[in-house]
Amino acid sequence: MSFxxxxxxxxxxxxxxxxxxxxxxxxxxxxxxxxxxxxxxxSAVTEIIVKNYDKYDSSRGTLxxxxxxxxxxxxxxxxxNKKYAMTAGDRQDAARMEEVADxxxxxxxxxxxxxxxxxxxxxxxLDKLEAEILLRKYYYMQETRQIGAELxxxxxxxxxxxxxxxxxxxxxxxxxxxx
Numbered sequence: 181m182s183f184x185x186x187x188x189x190x191x192x193x194x195x196x197x198x199x200x201x202x203x204x205x206x207x208x209x210x211x212x213x214x215x216x217x218x219x220x221x222x223s224a225v226t227e228i229i230v231k232n233y234d235k236y237d238s239s240r241g242t243l244x245x246x247x248x249x250x251x252x253x254x255x256x257x258x259x260x261n262k263k264y265a266m267t268a269g270d271r272q273d274a275a276r277m278e279e280v281a282d283x284x285x286x287x288x289x290x291x292x293x294x295x296x297x298x299x300x301x302x303x304x305x306l307d308k309l310e311a312e313i314l315l316r317k318y319y320y321m322q323e324t325r326q327i328g329a330e331l332x333x334x335x336x337x338x339x340x341x342x343x344x345x346x347x348x349x350x351x352x353x354x355x356x357x358x359x
Contacts, residue, residue, distance in 0.1 A: 193233045196243065197226050203244060204251045210321045211255035217262070225254035252320065302352035310345050317342060 197204070204225060205218065212221045229250055236246050306314065312331065316322045328338040 193230055196233070196247070197229060200244065200247050203247060207248055207251040207320060208255045210323065210326070211252065212259060217258075221255050221258040224258050225251050228254045298353045299349075302349045305348065305352055306345065310341065310348075313338060313341055314345055314349075 204222060208221050208225060209215075209218055212218050229247065232250065236243065240246075303311065303314075309331070313327060316327045316330075317324070324338045324342070325335050327333070328335045331338070333341075
Protein backbone atom coordinates (compact mmCIF):
# COMPACT_ATOMS: atom_id res chain seq x y z
CA MET A 181 0.00 0.00 0.00
CA SER A 182 1.29 3.44 -0.84
CA PHE A 183 0.97 6.24 1.68
CA UNK A 184 1.46 9.30 -0.47
CA UNK A 185 -1.23 11.47 1.09
CA UNK A 186 0.09 13.92 3.68
CA UNK A 187 -1.44 16.62 5.81
CA UNK A 188 0.37 19.90 5.88
CA UNK A 189 -0.30 20.73 9.57
CA UNK A 190 0.24 17.20 10.87
CA UNK A 191 2.70 14.38 10.46
CA UNK A 192 2.46 12.23 7.32
CA UNK A 193 -0.21 9.56 7.42
CA UNK A 194 2.32 6.73 7.00
CA UNK A 195 4.11 7.92 10.13
CA UNK A 196 0.82 8.16 12.03
CA UNK A 197 -0.09 4.59 11.08
CA UNK A 198 3.39 3.35 11.94
CA UNK A 199 3.36 5.02 15.36
CA UNK A 200 -0.17 3.84 16.15
CA UNK A 201 0.09 0.31 14.70
CA UNK A 202 -0.14 -1.23 18.19
CA UNK A 203 -3.23 0.79 19.10
CA UNK A 204 -4.93 -0.12 15.84
CA UNK A 205 -4.23 -3.84 16.34
CA UNK A 206 -5.38 -3.55 19.97
CA UNK A 207 -8.76 -2.21 18.80
CA UNK A 208 -9.15 -4.49 15.78
CA UNK A 209 -8.13 -7.86 17.27
CA UNK A 210 -11.05 -8.42 19.71
CA UNK A 211 -13.62 -7.23 17.18
CA UNK A 212 -12.40 -9.45 14.35
CA UNK A 213 -11.76 -12.40 16.64
CA UNK A 214 -10.10 -14.55 13.96
CA UNK A 215 -6.33 -14.03 14.10
CA UNK A 216 -6.10 -15.00 10.40
CA UNK A 217 -8.24 -11.98 9.45
CA UNK A 218 -6.61 -9.35 11.67
CA UNK A 219 -4.02 -8.33 9.04
CA UNK A 220 -6.70 -8.12 6.32
CA UNK A 221 -8.80 -5.94 8.59
CA UNK A 222 -5.76 -3.81 9.49
CA SER A 223 -5.19 -3.19 5.77
CA ALA A 224 -8.83 -2.20 5.30
CA VAL A 225 -8.68 0.14 8.29
CA THR A 226 -5.44 1.77 7.11
CA GLU A 227 -7.08 2.41 3.73
CA ILE A 228 -9.92 4.19 5.54
CA ILE A 229 -7.40 6.21 7.56
CA VAL A 230 -5.47 7.21 4.42
CA LYS A 231 -8.68 8.25 2.63
CA ASN A 232 -10.03 10.22 5.57
CA TYR A 233 -6.88 11.58 7.21
CA ASP A 234 -7.59 15.07 5.94
CA LYS A 235 -10.94 14.98 7.80
CA TYR A 236 -9.24 14.64 11.19
CA ASP A 237 -9.93 17.78 13.24
CA SER A 238 -7.71 18.22 16.31
CA SER A 239 -10.23 20.61 17.86
CA ARG A 240 -12.69 17.70 18.20
CA GLY A 241 -10.30 15.32 19.97
CA THR A 242 -6.90 13.70 19.97
CA LEU A 243 -5.45 11.84 17.02
CA UNK A 244 -5.44 8.62 19.06
CA UNK A 245 -9.16 9.02 19.81
CA UNK A 246 -9.92 9.61 16.13
CA UNK A 247 -7.83 6.58 15.12
CA UNK A 248 -9.57 4.47 17.76
CA UNK A 249 -12.98 5.44 16.40
CA UNK A 250 -11.94 4.78 12.80
CA UNK A 251 -10.38 1.43 13.74
CA UNK A 252 -13.44 0.30 15.70
CA UNK A 253 -15.93 1.32 13.03
CA UNK A 254 -13.71 -0.04 10.26
CA UNK A 255 -13.32 -3.39 12.05
CA UNK A 256 -17.07 -3.65 12.63
CA UNK A 257 -17.70 -2.88 8.97
CA UNK A 258 -15.04 -5.41 7.93
CA UNK A 259 -16.67 -8.15 10.04
CA UNK A 260 -20.13 -7.27 8.77
CA ASN A 261 -18.95 -7.37 5.16
CA LYS A 262 -17.30 -10.76 5.76
CA LYS A 263 -20.54 -12.12 7.22
CA TYR A 264 -22.60 -10.75 4.32
CA ALA A 265 -20.16 -12.15 1.79
CA MET A 266 -20.36 -15.57 3.44
CA THR A 267 -24.17 -15.62 3.58
CA ALA A 268 -24.95 -13.78 0.37
CA GLY A 269 -22.39 -15.46 -1.86
CA ASP A 270 -21.52 -12.39 -3.87
CA ARG A 271 -21.13 -8.63 -3.54
CA GLN A 272 -24.40 -7.76 -5.28
CA ASP A 273 -26.46 -9.86 -2.90
CA ALA A 274 -24.47 -8.50 0.04
CA ALA A 275 -25.18 -4.91 -1.06
CA ARG A 276 -28.91 -5.68 -1.36
CA MET A 277 -28.97 -7.29 2.09
CA GLU A 278 -27.26 -4.26 3.60
CA GLU A 279 -29.71 -1.88 1.92
CA VAL A 280 -32.69 -3.81 3.28
CA ALA A 281 -31.16 -3.98 6.77
CA ASP A 282 -30.62 -0.19 6.79
CA UNK A 283 -34.26 0.70 6.01
CA UNK A 284 -36.01 2.25 8.98
CA UNK A 285 -39.41 3.80 9.44
CA UNK A 286 -39.85 7.22 11.03
CA UNK A 287 -41.12 5.42 14.16
CA UNK A 288 -37.89 3.38 14.28
CA UNK A 289 -35.84 6.58 14.18
CA UNK A 290 -37.92 8.17 16.95
CA UNK A 291 -37.65 5.10 19.18
CA UNK A 292 -33.92 4.90 18.56
CA UNK A 293 -33.52 8.58 19.48
CA UNK A 294 -35.52 8.14 22.70
CA UNK A 295 -33.55 5.02 23.65
CA UNK A 296 -30.28 6.83 23.02
CA UNK A 297 -31.34 9.71 25.29
CA UNK A 298 -32.22 7.22 28.06
CA UNK A 299 -28.90 5.44 27.59
CA UNK A 300 -26.93 8.69 27.81
CA UNK A 301 -28.67 9.58 31.08
CA UNK A 302 -28.00 6.12 32.52
CA UNK A 303 -24.32 6.33 31.50
CA UNK A 304 -23.93 9.56 33.45
CA UNK A 305 -24.73 7.66 36.66
CA LEU A 306 -21.67 5.40 36.33
CA ASP A 307 -18.40 6.06 38.11
CA LYS A 308 -15.12 6.13 36.18
CA LEU A 309 -14.25 2.43 36.67
CA GLU A 310 -17.77 1.27 35.79
CA ALA A 311 -17.74 3.36 32.62
CA GLU A 312 -14.29 2.00 31.71
CA ILE A 313 -15.41 -1.62 32.15
CA LEU A 314 -18.60 -1.06 30.17
CA LEU A 315 -16.74 0.72 27.39
CA ARG A 316 -14.12 -2.00 27.10
CA LYS A 317 -16.67 -4.83 27.12
CA TYR A 318 -19.38 -3.50 24.83
CA TYR A 319 -17.69 -0.82 22.73
CA TYR A 320 -14.24 -2.33 22.19
CA MET A 321 -15.54 -5.91 22.57
CA GLN A 322 -12.69 -6.98 24.81
CA GLU A 323 -12.82 -10.29 26.64
CA THR A 324 -13.50 -10.22 30.37
CA ARG A 325 -10.09 -11.81 31.00
CA GLN A 326 -8.32 -9.00 29.13
CA ILE A 327 -10.31 -6.28 30.91
CA GLY A 328 -9.43 -7.78 34.28
CA ALA A 329 -5.75 -8.13 33.43
CA GLU A 330 -5.46 -4.54 32.24
CA LEU A 331 -7.44 -3.04 35.13
CA UNK A 332 -5.87 -5.19 37.86
CA UNK A 333 -9.07 -7.13 38.61
CA UNK A 334 -9.85 -10.82 38.54
CA UNK A 335 -12.01 -12.13 35.73
CA UNK A 336 -14.69 -12.98 38.29
CA UNK A 337 -14.59 -9.43 39.69
CA UNK A 338 -15.09 -7.98 36.21
CA UNK A 339 -18.02 -10.33 35.56
CA UNK A 340 -19.61 -9.34 38.87
CA UNK A 341 -19.14 -5.66 38.15
CA UNK A 342 -20.57 -6.06 34.65
CA UNK A 343 -23.65 -7.73 36.10
CA UNK A 344 -24.13 -4.94 38.65
CA UNK A 345 -23.49 -2.25 36.02
CA UNK A 346 -26.06 -3.77 33.66
CA UNK A 347 -28.54 -4.07 36.53
CA UNK A 348 -27.95 -0.42 37.48
CA UNK A 349 -28.29 0.72 33.86
CA UNK A 350 -31.51 -1.23 33.32
CA UNK A 351 -33.01 0.20 36.51
CA UNK A 352 -32.14 3.72 35.34
CA UNK A 353 -33.62 2.97 31.93
CA UNK A 354 -36.80 1.45 33.38
CA UNK A 355 -36.23 -2.11 32.14
CA UNK A 356 -35.48 -5.51 33.58
CA UNK A 357 -32.22 -7.43 33.20
CA UNK A 358 -32.43 -10.79 31.48
CA UNK A 359 -29.44 -13.08 32.03
